[in-house]
Amino acid sequence: MLNIDELKFDEKGLIPAIVVDAVTKKVLTLAYMNRESLKISMEKGLTCFFSRSRQELWLKGETSGNYQHIVSITADCDNDALVVMVEKDGPACHLGTDSCFTRDVWRSDQLQEFSLNGLYDMLVGRNEQRPEGSYTTYLFEKGIDKILKKVGEECTEVIIAGKADDRAETIYELADLAYHAMVLMVQMGISVEDVHRELASRHIIDHKVKQEKMTK
Numbered sequence: 755m756l757n758i759d760e761l762k763f764d765e766k767g768l769i770p771a772i773v774v775d776a777v778t779k780k781v782l783t784l785a786y787m788n789r790e791s792l793k794i795s796m797e798k799g800l801t802c803f804f805s806r807s808r809q810e811l812w813l814k815g816e817t818s819g820n821y822q823h824i825v826s827i828t829a830d831c832d833n834d835a836l837v838v839m840v841e842k843d844g845p846a847c848h849l850g851t852d853s854c855f856t857r858d859v860w861r862s863d864q865l866q867e868f869s870l871n872g873l874y875d876m877l878v879g880r881n882e883q884r885p886e887g888s889y890t891t892y893l894f895e896k897g898i899d900k901i902l903k904k905v906g907e908e909c910t911e912v913i914i915a916g917k918a919d920d921r922a923e924t925i926y927e928l929a930d931l932a933y934h935a936m937v938l939m940v941q942m943g944i945s946v947e948d949v950h951r952e953l954a955s956r957h958i959i960d961h962k963v964k965q966e967k968m969t970k
Contacts, residue, residue, distance in 0.1 A: 756829055756833065758789060758792060758793065760833055761792075761829060761833050761834070761836075762832065762833050762834040763788065763789065763834075764834075767788045767789065768786040768787065768788055768804060768806070769786065769787055769788075769792070769834060769835065769836060770784060770785075770786055770835045770836065771784070771785050771786060771787050771801075771803065771827075771835075771836040771837075771838050772784055772835070772836065772837050772838065773785060773801060773822065773838045773840055773846065774837060774838065774839050774840070775839075775840065775841075775842060775846075775853075776825040776826075776839040776840055776841050777841065777946070777947050777950045777951075778869070778871045778946070778947075779869075780852070780853055780871075781853060781855055782822075782840070782842065782846035782847075782852070782853045782854065782855075783846045783847065783853070783854040783855075784854070785801075785803040785814075786803060786804050786806060787802070787803055787804055787836065788804045788811075790804075790811060791803055791804045791811050792827075792836075794811070794813070795824060795827070795838075796824075796827070798813075799823060799824050800813060800814065800815070800821050800822060800823060800824065801813075801814045801821075801822040801824060801838060801840060802814070815843060815844070818844065819843060819844060820842065820843050820844030820845055820846070821842070821843045821844075822838075822840040822841075822842045822843070822846070823840055823841045823842070823843070824838060824839070824840055825839040825840060825841060826838075826839045827839075870932075870936070870946055871946050873933075873936060874936055874939070874940065874945070874946050877890060877936055877937055877940045878940055880894065881894045881940050881941070890937065893934075893937050894937070894940075894941065897941075898938075898941055898942075901934065901937055901938050901941055902938065904934045904937075905931070905934045905935055905938055908927060908930045908931040908934050909931060911927040911930065911931075912924065912927045912928055912931050914927075915927045
């Protein structure tokens with residue numbers, strides 16, 4: 755673990771802190787910390803920044819309730835910038851958006867961004883808008899029984915491909931299973947964050963079990 759004294763603050767005593775959502779990995783905001791705000795952040799487990807415009811400390815969420823619970827703080831290779839992973843209680847931006855970074859400047863025509871959260875949001879949109887000709891619309895219109903049937907079928911396909919030791923086919927079928935599982939999630943109002951929290955809690959339990967076995 756680095757000591758605060760090893761960090762390189764600029765001539766104004768500040769260090770940039772890139773805040774990232776620990777669940778979605780989305781960049782939420784770029785803020786600045788000084789030694790005092792960094793110490794407060796570490797003591798409270800909540801992000802505390804230094805406002806360059808107001809020249810004062812501010813605890814994120816103190817007035818809005820949108821606290822950011824710190825998972826980790828990591829320095830870069832030069833020790834002059836921080837990445838702060840957080841679990842947030844609400845929007846990160848003062849404009850009420852999830853992230854401060856919402857304005858596209860340029861996008862590639864060949865490369866496309868993909869994430870499970872992006873896929874989930876698309877499925878939510880399909881459920882709300884029900885565009886004609888969409889397979890996803892078809893599933894939502896048929897309802898829970900059809901969705902569950904498809905999840906079961908895809909589970910079987912994964913088992914068959916895995917048993918055949920066919921790596922490419924198993925990847926293909928796992929992708930189908932993941933898609934249909936997420937359709938089920940949208941149908942039942944289960945978010946990616948809900949599943950993430952459940953998996954995270956199991957990781958902690960599993961880690962403790964491993965430690966207990968090693969000490970016996």
